[in-house]
Amino acid sequence: MKLLNGTLLGLALRTDESYGKIEKLEASVGLLEGRNSSTVTDVGSLLNTIEQLKFDLNEPDQELLCNDIEITSIFEEKGEHLIHIVITLAMKLGVKLSENDLVSATWVGRVNVSPQTVPESRPRPIVVRFGRRTLKDQVLMATRDRRGINTEGTGLPAPHCRFYVNE
Structure with missing residues (x-):
């Protein structure tokens, strides 16, 4: 127990x-x-x-994208000054720009061959950044007013073609 x-x-x-x-x-x-x-x-x-x-x-x-536009249908040439091309196209549209009005201008996308070797190739677009939004709006309004405008008379090399400006 x-x-x-x-x-x-x-x-x-x-x-x-x-x-x-x-x-x-x-x-x-x-x-x-x-x-x-x-x-x-x-x-x-x-x-x-x-x-x-x-x-x-x-x-x-x-x-920043609010100050950008895209210009299409402009063919590239070697040794070109892109800012000068943008200013020339703006003058063709009736908008006076100076180099100080632009922040940058660059080709975007993949490099294409020249239109002489492959006619159906599309040129790369140019993206332009303005210093002020009002300049961008002026260019867009001028583009709407002058639909169908082309590069003839701008001093850009042939072939002269219509160019387009978009936001």
Whole structure:
């Protein structure tokens, strides 16, 4: 009987120790779950911050595009001065520009072969960035007023063709 009582007492002590460990583990799990829910909110706020930063970076780029136009159907020649071509085309449209009015002018896209070797090839467009939006608007209005205008009389090399100006 003494042996049986001693064994039962040992089991009761072990059971109490196990319950104590279980309570500690439950408390730890509760703390971790609390941290996890706050981490989820932290991740959500970080994602919102990232989206806001992307928007903030994209907004100035969109504003800069408001000053851009695209001129198409002008063939490239070696050694040409692109700003001069843009100013000449603007004069043909009836808009007086100077080099100070333009921020940049560049050919965009893949380089095409000359129209003499492959007649059906399309020339690359010219993208022009103006210093002020009002200049861009003047060029676009002049283009609308003079639909069908071509490069004849501008000093650009033949073939003379219609050119197009778009936003």
